[in-house]
Amino acid sequence: MPDLNAAPKTAADGAEPWTRREIFQQAITLRATQALLVDEQGAIDAFIAPLLAEPDLRIVLAGAGTSAFIGECLAATLAQATGRRVDAVPTTDMVSAPDLYLEAQTPTLLVSFGRSGNSPESIAAIDLADARVADVHHLIITCNADGALAKRRGDDAYVVVLPEATHDRGFAMTSSFSAMTYAALAIFSGIAAFGDRNERIAQAVEAVLADTETAMAALATRGFERVVYLGSGPFQGLAREAALKLLELTDGGLVTMHDSTLGFRHGPKTIVNDRTLVVAFLSNDPLTRAYDLDLIAELRADKVAGAVLAVSAQDIEGETLRVHGLETAADSDLLFPYIVPAQLFALHASLDRGLTPDTPNQAGTVSRVVKGVRIHSTGA
Known part of the structure; x- marks a missing residue:
């Protein structure tokens, strides 16, 4: 641990x-x-x-x-x-x-x-x-x-x-x-039924925490200006969360985006340039994974992105963050180890910019518990 x-x-x-x-x-x-x-x-x-x-x-x-x-x-x-x-x-x-x-x-x-x-x-x-x-x-x-x-x-x-x-x-x-x-x-x-699953998930999270902080800290120093998170099924929501973490902890200093694996080609892919990091959360489902792998191969063949990183529970060639122990797990179980590298990258991107991760918003316009919301009566 x-x-x-x-x-x-x-x-x-x-x-x-x-x-x-x-x-x-x-x-x-x-x-x-x-x-x-x-x-x-x-x-x-x-x-x-x-x-x-x-x-x-x-x-x-x-x-x-x-x-x-x-x-x-x-x-x-x-x-x-x-x-x-x-x-x-x-x-x-x-x-x-x-x-x-x-x-x-x-x-x-x-x-x-x-x-x-x-x-x-x-x-x-x-x-x-x-x-x-x-x-x-x-x-x-x-x-x-x-x-x-x-x-x-x-x-x-x-x-x-x-x-x-x-x-x-x-x-x-x-x-x-x-x-x-x-x-x-x-x-x-x-x-x-989640007793054994919980332990496997927790062990995978421990392994990612132990193995990836140095790599995420190094990635945060590579000068990316745009970061895109992609995922299918449950990972589309996770991609949105990953993008928000980076936006929050860098105080808006990095342009972030999220999309589904297949949806990315339909216009959003224009965000990719040589200062863009693309991170794809890969599914364990064979059909979904086939589409994930197609897009990763395409992005790498384009040779436009600054880096294309796959987060995967199964082996894949190229720059990959491998999550061990959940090779046959349901995608829902992968949500927990998959979010860790995104959190660590956001943390170190914040530190790399000289920010305080616990209170990154320098202008004080956003807060830990949202303020400034007026609840209006219906019909107002």
């Missing part, structure tokens, strides 16, 4: 950023999250099972920013696991246009993700669902026991408060993202 106190990468003042600690604790927090879910399994199953028995149930995965991207990563996987309709709807969309996203007569389970649990949109989304949906229940997954979401109680709600360590102190969400993603995946796929 990585030693969190060994050879820390420091900011200008010599202090180890909380962001780095929180990246490096993810194997630990993933195991702790599984242990917490096992302890609460009886109560969770008692709440979820009757809802899943409803054939018309709609599950809505909601959050803001990184918490919204959890839904993008998981929606299709959870729909397959539950046999129910699962939609990823950011609270930022739901609050601004509730008539488009809330269905009054459809039985709904609103799954709310929140690191702090205090984002105005997260609270407003629950209130809107209560007011507009006749049959609505709430599963709340949060990292902050003292947040507004954690205080939601009632027969129509179940609150999962994750281990305190997941309540990231750094500006950018890292271990909070992986822990909340894991919690939802396990809850809807079967908590007990």
Whole structure:
């Protein structure tokens, strides 16, 4: 297990950023999250099972920013696991246009993700669902026991408060993202069945943490001006999260972009020049992987990009970050080790620019918990 106190990468003042600690604790927090879910399994199953028995149930995965991207990563996987309709709807969309996203007569389970649990949109989304949906229940997954979401109680709600360590102190969400993603995946796929999977995932995360920081730190010094993250299926949401991490931690100093593997050719590929890094998250699914490999081969044959990096659980030629131990795993399991190099690259890109990763925004115009949001009454 990585030693969190060994050879820390420091900011200008010599202090180890909380962001780095929180990246490096993810194997630990993933195991702790599984242990917490096992302890609460009886109560969770008692709440979820009757809802899943409803054939018309709609599950809505909601959050803001990184918490919204959890839904993008998981929606299709959870729909397959539950046999129910699962939609990823950011609270930022739901609050601004509730008539488009809330269905009054459809039985709904609103799954709310929140690191702090205090984002105005997260609270407003629950209130809107209560007011507009006749049959609505709430599963709340949060990292902050003292947040507004954690205080939601009632027969129509179940609150999962994750281990305190997941309540990231750094500006950018890292271990909070992986822990909340894991919690939802396990809850809807079967908590007990995730025991062995959890350990394999945690070991893969440990290996990536131990093996890749030096490479990501070196990559961050290569002077890229644009970085593109690509992925199919659950990795399209992960690509969006990776792009946001880099944008946040470099205070907008790098142009970032995300897209699906096949969608990238349809115009967005014009972003590629000799100062562009392209990172592709490769699927384990044979069909999906074939499309991923085609695009990587094309980008490398073009000889335009500054670098093309594949993140893969299986062997591939060329510049590759190899994730060991999950060669036959479901793509949903790969979300956790795959995000680590993107987090580390963002951390070191921040440090390379002389920024403080825990508070990278020098102008103070963005904050760890969003401010400045006015919740308007409907019809306003």
